[in-house]
Amino acid sequence: MSMNEITPGEMANTAPPSPAFEVAVLLGRGMPLGEQRRTLDEIGVALVNEGLAERSEIAFAELSDPALSVVLLHLRDEGVRSVVVVPVIIPFDRNLKGWIGRWLSRWSAEEAGAMRVVLADPLDGIADQLSPVRAVIERARLGTDVREAIKPLKIKAGASRIPDVSRVALVCLGPRCAQAGAAVIYDQLRRRFGPHKPDDLQENEVLCLTTNCQGPCNFAPLVGIQPDNIWYGNLTPEALEGIADRHLAQGGEPVSPWAFQPGERLKKTDGALVEPDLPLAAAEAGAIRIRQAFVRKAMVEDNALAGFMEITNLGTFDDMLLAIECCFSARIAIHAAGGHDDILAGEGLPLPLAAGSTIRLQPGRLHLMLLDIPDVPDPGSTVDLVLTFRHAGSMPMTCHVHAPS
Structure with a gap:
C-alpha cells in the first residue's frame, strides 16, 4: 500500500457524523418585516453542514411568522421523530431565554406526542455566529427531551385576566422615536406608574407599553394614549411631567400643544404644514x-x-x-x-x-x-x-x- 492510500477504516474515521436530529428549528426573536430570515437561513445551513440535523426550519418567538408552535405542529404532523430548537437571541434576553424553555416544555408535554424535542443552548452573541458553534452542536447531541429537562411553564392566575386599567400609554420605540429620546420618555412613565405585571395591576392605573414604529415619525418621540385616541408628539421629559399629572393620573383633558387627534398634521410655527398635502x-x-x-x-x-x-x-x-x-x-x-x-x-x-x-x-x-x-x-x-x-x-x-x- 502506498503512503497516499487511505484504508476503509480511515475513511470511516474521517466521515462526518450522522445527523443527531431530523430537523433543527432556528428560533429568532422576530422583527416586523422579518429581516432575520436570511441570517437564520445561513445559520441553519451551517448547522446542517456540521451534522446537527438533516434539515433546518425557521420560527419566531414574536412579531414575525411562522410562530414556533405552528412549525412544531407541522413537523409533528409530518411524522418527524426528533427536533432540536436552537434559539438565536441577539441581543441576549435572559427572560426570553427562560420563557422559551418553560413554554417548550409545556407544549411538548401537551402536543409533541412521540416527537422528541431538545432545546439547544442559545446563540446569543456575535462570536457564536462567527464560529462553527460546534460546542452548541455537541451539547445538543447529548441533550435530554425538553419534557424531562425543564419544568413546564405555569399559567398564573393574573395571566387569565384582562387588565382593568383606565388608560394604556403606547410609547413608540421605532427608529426615529428611539433617536429622539423615546427610551427616556418610557423610563419616565414607568417610574411614575410602575412596570406592571398583569396580576399586579389595580383599577384606574395606567399601563405603559412599548411599540414598534407607529407611523407619524415627524412627531417623534410619540406616545399614543388609549382609549382616549390621543397622541402626544415632540415630547420632552418636562412636558411629560405635566401630561402625567393632568391627563393620565387625574383623567383630565389632553394637554396642549403636545396633544394631537387622529387626522391632525404637524405644523410649523407659522401654521404651514411640515409635510404639505400632495396628491397621489x-x-x-x-x-x-x-x-x-x-x-x-x-x-x-x-x-x-x-x-x-x-x-x-x-x-x-x-x-x-x-x-x-x-x-x-x-x-x-x-x-x-x-x-x-x-x-x-x-x-x-x-x-x-x-x-x-x-x-x-x-x-x-x-x-x-x-x-x-x-x-x-x-x-x-x-x-x-x-x-x-x-x-x-x-x-x-x-x-x-x-x-x-
Whole structure:
C-alpha cells in the first residue's frame, strides 16, 4: 500500500457524523418585516453542514411568522421523530431565554406526542455566529427531551385576566422615536406608574407599553394614549411631567400643544404644514390600473428616489410590467427592502401581474428605485414616469415627490 492510500477504516474515521436530529428549528426573536430570515437561513445551513440535523426550519418567538408552535405542529404532523430548537437571541434576553424553555416544555408535554424535542443552548452573541458553534452542536447531541429537562411553564392566575386599567400609554420605540429620546420618555412613565405585571395591576392605573414604529415619525418621540385616541408628539421629559399629572393620573383633558387627534398634521410655527398635502398619482391603460403613486428620497441609497404605488390587473388575462422609464434616471429597479448594495439596472423586471391580482409597491417591502440621479428633486416637485406593460402598453404618469418619512 502506498503512503497516499487511505484504508476503509480511515475513511470511516474521517466521515462526518450522522445527523443527531431530523430537523433543527432556528428560533429568532422576530422583527416586523422579518429581516432575520436570511441570517437564520445561513445559520441553519451551517448547522446542517456540521451534522446537527438533516434539515433546518425557521420560527419566531414574536412579531414575525411562522410562530414556533405552528412549525412544531407541522413537523409533528409530518411524522418527524426528533427536533432540536436552537434559539438565536441577539441581543441576549435572559427572560426570553427562560420563557422559551418553560413554554417548550409545556407544549411538548401537551402536543409533541412521540416527537422528541431538545432545546439547544442559545446563540446569543456575535462570536457564536462567527464560529462553527460546534460546542452548541455537541451539547445538543447529548441533550435530554425538553419534557424531562425543564419544568413546564405555569399559567398564573393574573395571566387569565384582562387588565382593568383606565388608560394604556403606547410609547413608540421605532427608529426615529428611539433617536429622539423615546427610551427616556418610557423610563419616565414607568417610574411614575410602575412596570406592571398583569396580576399586579389595580383599577384606574395606567399601563405603559412599548411599540414598534407607529407611523407619524415627524412627531417623534410619540406616545399614543388609549382609549382616549390621543397622541402626544415632540415630547420632552418636562412636558411629560405635566401630561402625567393632568391627563393620565387625574383623567383630565389632553394637554396642549403636545396633544394631537387622529387626522391632525404637524405644523410649523407659522401654521404651514411640515409635510404639505400632495396628491397621489393615478393612471389607467387597458386592464391595468395604478393608484396611490408617489416618490420620495430613498432612505438608504444616496442620489436615489424610492417609488410606491398600487398596480391592479382588472382583466381576465395575465400581464407583465416590462420596463419603467424616467427622464433623469438611467438605472431603475423593482427592489425588496433590506439593503441596496449592487442594485442592477432593471432588477426585478419583468414583473408578472396575474389576472385579477394587485401588487403593492410600498415602504419597507417591494418598491421602485430610481438610481444615479444627479440632482434629487425637492419635495413638492414632480417626476414623470412611463410604465410599459406587455398587453396594456405604455402608461405615462406624473408623481409628486413627497418628503422623506
